[in-house]
Amino acid sequence: xxxxxxxxxxxxxxxxxxxxxxxxxxxxxxxxxxxxxxxxxxxxxxxxxxxxxxxxxxxxxxxxxxxxxxxxxxxxxxxxxxxxxxxxxxxxxxxxxxxxxxxxxxxxxxxxxxxxxxxxxxxxxxxxxxxxxxxxxxxxxxxxxxxxxxxxxxxxxxx
Numbered sequence: 001x002x003x004x005x006x007x008x009x010x011x012x013x014x015x016x017x018x019x020x021x022x023x024x025x026x027x028x029x030x031x032x033x034x035x036x037x038x039x040x041x042x043x044x045x046x047x048x049x050x051x052x053x054x055x056x057x058x059x060x061x062x063x064x065x066x067x068x069x070x071x072x073x074x075x076x077x078x079x080x081x082x083x084x085x086x087x088x089x090x091x092x093x094x095x096x097x098x099x100x101x102x103x104x105x106x107x108x109x110x111x112x113x114x115x116x117x118x119x120x121x122x123x124x125x126x127x128x129x130x131x132x133x134x135x136x137x138x139x140x141x142x143x144x145x146x147x148x149x150x151x152x153x154x155x156x157x158x159x
Contacts, residue, residue, distance in 0.1 A: 053097070057095070058143060059108070063111070066119070
């Protein structure tokens with residue numbers, strides 16, 4: 001097995017893990033009781049609906065970053081935890097607050113599907129040449145898993 005094979009296998013594994021994570025999240029959300037969907041407290045003050053809006057925002061951002069990579073942008077954009085994340089997260093939630101629960105869930109499903117298809121088109125050469133492709137997949141999966149854990153606790157602890 002060559003280094004390229006290992007890197008492509010790693011990228012493909014990260015893509016598969018991303019997809020499995022979101023499949024599990026959607027299954028959890030499909031069973032979420034209606035009375036919990038907009039109840040605060042699932043992640044800090046956020047409701048489950050706001051968590052989904054937050055996740056959509058980051059997936060849309062990842063899609064844009066993939067387009068930037070493909071256009072040859074060498075910038076390794078960093079996000080400052082105390083300012084950039086807070087602002088970005090607030091904007092993602094605010095931009096989607098007018099959506100119903102079903103529309104919020106549909107928005108996230110579409111974003112995941114579109115990004116997943118785009119990520120699937122990354123060639124071995126692209127993944128080999130630019131680690132940022134896989135870094136985004138890993139970060140999105142981590143965010144999904146973290147919030148899914150919060151949602152599970154929220155569901156279990158809410159009377």
